[in-house]
Amino acid sequence: MKKESYFHSIRISEEKCLGCTYCMRVCPTEGIRVKNGKAWIQDLKCIDCGECVRNCPHSAIGSEVDLCTSLTSFDYKILVLPSSFASLDFKGIPYEIILKRLFYAGFNEIWEEGIGNEMFLLNTRELLRKRGEKKPIISTACPSIVRFLQVNFPSLLYYLSPLNAPKDILANFIRDERKKYKNLKIFYASPCPAKVTSVKNPQGIKRSQFDYVLGTNNLYNKVLSIREMGEGKIYLSGRVGLSMGEKSGEKNFLKNYKVISISGVQEAKNFFEKLEEEKVPMIDYVEVWACPNGCVGGSLLPTEDINIASFRLELENEKRMRKYSKSVDTLKISKSINQKILFLTEDIKPRPQYFLAEKFEEAARILNETGKILKKLPQIDCGSCGAPSCRAFAEDVAKKEATLTDCIFFKNKQ
Amino acid sequence: MSEKPLIIEESAVKGGDFEHGGEASSKIKNVLKKLGIDNSIIRRVSIASYEAEMNIVIYAESGKIALEIFRDKIRITAKDKGPGIADIELAMKEGYSTAPPEIIEMGFGAGMGLPNIKKNSNRLKIDTKVGEGTKLVFEMDLK
Numbered sequence: 250m251k252k253e254s255y256f257h258s259i260r261i262s263e264e265k266c267l268g269c270t271y272c273m274r275v276c277p278t279e280g281i282r283v284k285n286g287k288a289w290i291q292d293l294k295c296i297d298c299g300e301c302v303r304n305c306p307h308s309a310i311g312s313e314v315d316l317c318t319s320l321t322s323f324d325y326k327i328l329v330l331p332s333s334f335a336s337l338d339f340k341g342i343p344y345e346i347i348l349k350r351l352f353y354a355g356f357n358e359i360w361e362e363g364i365g366n367e368m369f370l371l372n373t374r375e376l377l378r379k380r381g382e383k384k385p386i387i388s389t390a391c392p393s394i395v396r397f398l399q400v401n402f403p404s405l406l407y408y409l410s411p412l413n414a415p416k417d418i419l420a421n422f423i424r425d426e427r428k429k430y431k432n433l434k435i436f437y438a439s440p441c442p443a444k445v446t447s448v449k450n451p452q453g454i455k456r457s458q459f460d461y462v463l464g465t466n467n468l469y470n471k472v473l474s475i476r477e478m479g480e481g482k483i484y485l486s487g488r489v490g491l492s493m494g495e496k497s498g499e500k501n502f503l504k505n506y507k508v509i510s511i512s513g514v515q516e517a518k519n520f521f522e523k524l525e526e527e528k529v530p531m532i533d534y535v536e537v538w539a540c541p542n543g544c545v546g547g548s549l550l551p552t553e554d555i556n557i558a559s560f561r562l563e564l565e566n567e568k569r570m571r572k573y574s575k576s577v578d579t580l581k582i583s584k585s586i587n588q589k590i591l592f593l594t595e596d597i598k599p600r601p602q603y604f605l606a607e608k609f610e611e612a613a614r615i616l617n618e619t620g621k622i623l624k625k626l627p628q629i630d631c632g633s634c635g636a637p638s639c640r641a642f643a644e645d646v647a648k649k650e651a652t653l654t655d656c657i658f659f660k661n662k663q
Numbered sequence: 664m665s666e667k668p669l670i671i672e673e674s675a676v677k678g679g680d681f682e683h684g685g686e687a688s689s690k691i692k693n694v695l696k697k698l699g700i701d702n703s704i705i706r707r708v709s710i711a712s713y714e715a716e717m718n719i720v721i722y723a724e725s726g727k728i729a730l731e732i733f734r735d736k737i738r739i740t741a742k743d744k745g746p747g748i749a750d751i752e753l754a755m756k757e758g759y760s761t762a763p764p765e766i767i768e769m770g771f772g773a774g775m776g777l778p779n780i781k782k783n784s785n786r787l788k789i790d791t792k793v794g795e796g797t798k799l800v801f802e803m804d805l806k
Contacts, residue, residue, distance in 0.1 A: 404702040526692060526709050528685065604699040612698045613669035613732065 255600075256450040257295035258312045258442045259302065261288050265309035270632040272301035272310060277514045278400055278602065282645070283635035294602045296396035297443035298514045298539040299548030312442035312549055313449075314464035317471050320355040324432035327423055328356040329416060329459070332363045332486065332494025333440045333544040336562035337469060337551065344565060350472050352479030356436070363486020365419030366390075366493040367579040370502045372412055372591050377506050377533055385509075385524075385532040386410045388499060393443035393539035394517060395452055395597060402521045403599030408535075411592050413454065414447065415493070420458035421590035422582060434460040438468045440547030441540060453593035464549045487576040491566050495559050496543035499536035506533040512546070514539045605644065618647035627658045668731040668738070670694065676719045676726045678745065681769070684720035687728045688712040691739070694730065700737075700805070707783040708737055708803055714776045715741035715799055721762060721771055722746055723796065736785075737803045747793040755781065 261272075268286035280294030281301060288301075288309075302310045320326065328351060339347050348359055369390065376386060387408045389395055398405050413421070420435055427433050437459045439445045448462040492498040496512040509532050511520050517537050523529050540546035545558045552558045605612040605619075622643040629639070634655040636642035645651035653659050672694060674687035692709045712728065719726035723745025731738040748754050754761075754777050762772025781787045784801035791797040 404706070522689065526685075526689060526713065527706075528713075601696075601699075603696055605697050607699070609698055609700075610669065610734070616670060616694065616697060 255293050255295075256446065257290070257292060257297050258314070258445040258449060259290060259295055259297060259299070260311055260313050261290065261301075262309045262311070263287055265307050267307055267309070269306065270635075271304045271306055273635070273637050274632060275300040275304045276637065277397070277518055279637050279641050280602075281637070283632075293600070294400060296393050296400055296514075296539070297441070297446045298393040298397070299442045300514060302442060302548035312439075312445045312464060314439065314445055314467065314549070315461040317354075317463060317467055322432075322434070324434040325427070325430040326356045326434050326436060327358040327360060327427065328436045328438065329360050329362050329365075329419060329423075330438050331416070331440045331444075331465065331544060331547075332361065332366060332491050332498075333547055333550060333558075333562065334361075334438060334465060334494075335491060335565040336494060336545045336558040337465075338553070338557075338561065340473065342473075346478065347472055348483055349478035349480070350475040351468075352481035353475055353477045354471060354479070356481060358482045358484070360419060360423060360484040361486035361490065361576075362416050362419060362437075363490025363493065364484060364576050364579050364582070365415035365417075365422075366490035366498070367487060367575050368418050368422070368583060368586065368591070369412060369415040370489060370493070370499060371575075371579075371583055373410065373499070373534070374503060374506075376410065376412070377503065383408060385529075385535050387535045388537055389414050389453070389593070390493070390499070390536075391443065391538045391540075392447035392452070393441070393514070394537050396443065396446075397514065397517065397539065398521070399452070399597060399600040400602045401518070402525055403601050405521060405524060406597055406599060408524075409597060413591055413593050416444065416459075417447075417451070417454060417457065418591055422586070424458045425587065425590065436461045436463060438463050438465045440465050440544050440550050442548065443539065444547075445549075453595050453597045455595060465547070466549050466551045469551045484578050485569070485576060487579065488566055488569050489575050490579065491562070491569060494543065494562050495545045496538060497536070498543065499534070503534055507531060508534045508536055510536045512538040512543050513541045605648065615644065615647045619643045622646050622653065625653075625659065626656060631657075633657050666733060668733050670698070670730065670732040672730045674728050676716055676728055676741075676743075678720060678722070678724045678726070678743075680720055684717055685713060687716050691728070691730050694732075695737070698732070704737070704803055704805065708739065711780045711783040711801060711803075712739050712741075714779045715739065715801075717771060718776050718797075718799075719743045719745070721766055726796075733805075735805050737805065739799075739801055741799045742796065743798075744796045747795055747797055748789070748791040749793050751789055751791065 273281040278294040280291045448457045448459045500508040500510040542555045546555045605615040626639040723743035726743030729740040757778045758774040760774035766772040787801040
């Protein structure tokens with residue numbers, strides 16, 4: 250097959266990897282193999298969902314983020330915090346103090362991504378209001394899901410919302426609004442590898458308006474070790490935007506429409522199979538997240554338990570509920586917004602990775618060969634061969650990417 | 664006979680097994696995806712094979728769905744042991760159904776099965792004997 254290159258942000262530390270196969274078993278695109286005692290990612294299949302990061306028992310897998318050292322420059326620095334940031338355990342330190350510590354760290358302004366979420370949701374509702382739109386519309390909020398469709402379900406790209414992801418709407422807005430600062434740098438604190446990749450290798454837009462993308466886990470460590478406080482401008486999200494930090498945030502806002510809310514990449518996969526086969530009821534909108542419980546389950550969040558994290562996010566949300574449902578900033582912005590910044594500007598192209606070969610005849614040969622090989626295998630999916638299942642292994646052998654004797658059972662039979 | 668098929672896959676389908684009804688056609692879809700077949704053809708095969716599979720589940724005792732892929736076409740054969748079709752012309756009419764009310768209540772047996780298969784395939788052949796069973800053969804041309 251043609252060798253193409255594709256950038257994803259997931260990195261496996263060769264030093265820390267023990268070749269234990271945990272990651273290989275949970276990869277939803279079967280894109281990890283263990284060879285010579287180390288796990289390897291097949292780059293084209295990676296959708297940055299972070300399942301491998303979450304499931305690695307040796308903390309050997311992470312994401313290629315920018316480091317907090319980039320904060321020491323003299324630029325005008327704006328930080329965008331994801332809604333899931335408010336779900337973190339700040340060891341009793343109030344959220345307002347945490348923000349002030351971030352100003353001390355060097356940021357001049359802090360914007361909550363929730364404002365972008367609110368602009369995204371207001372415009373999603375507009376789309377749904379229009380008749381004749383293709384249904385269901387699939388949310389573009391989760392970049393891992395967008396990549397999952399490109400790689401495994403390209404026929405469903407047709408249903409993707411034309412809207413830009415919330416954080417990119419917000420970054421576009423900030424870039425426009427703060428033009429006067431020549432040395433403006435916009436930072437994003439990413440809760441997951443997919444959002445890191447969506448800054449470094451975006452789909453649907455030419456380039457991201459974020460200059461740097463930090464890992465939320467790194468920023469968390471930094472902010473807890475700072476004791477001093479600084480000053481700066483804060484733009485807080487309302488209840489609507491903050492609740493998009495977890496599953497059902499979109500569904501709850503779009504309550505006049507038929508919305509299905511899905512979280513977890515395996516659940517997403519099951520749903521997309523059914524949607525592809527047209528076996529789903531009438532649905533207007535699909536809210537779908539690769540992480541369990543939505544963004545609060547992001548694999549770059551220092552979260553000990555996702556349900557507790559969801560609960561903390563809801564507590565923070567209650568504090569704001571009394572004041573506003575949507576942020577005052579969102580309301581101001583939506584009046585004067587430049588429509589262009591709301592929409593994707595490029596096609597999101599199919600990138601199917603499940604073909605056995607480019608040529609149909611060759612693919613058929615591999616498929617037949619796979620069937621024959623599979624009959625010889627124990628079919629217990631033990632993983633010792635370094636492939637996620639006996640069937641995946643049989644395919645690898647048929648493609649001449651592995652040899653039959655990699656299977657310990659086959660070795661014993663000989 | 665024309666040339667040999669490149670791929671032959673067969674799945675058994677059990678009558679009355681609504682729980683697993685649909686698995687054979689999902690399997691067919693995933694084989695076609697692996698071969699890199701055009702999405703619009705996959706969609707047609709997927710719809711037609713699901714209808715054929717559900718016909719077996721709803722009406723027959725047992726059956727088999729076979730997929731054959733040739734260089735230039737896809738052939739699906741759905742063969743069952745069952746009641747057979749008394750009046751094919753009537754069965755081909757949209758909305759005509761002999762399904763009992765409890766099946767219709769489940770959302771099946773809307774009388775769209777055979778018409779849907781015909782609509783989504785290039786050729787459809789029906790062999791049926793009342794009291795013995797039915798054999799559907801339908802084909803979709805590639806390109």
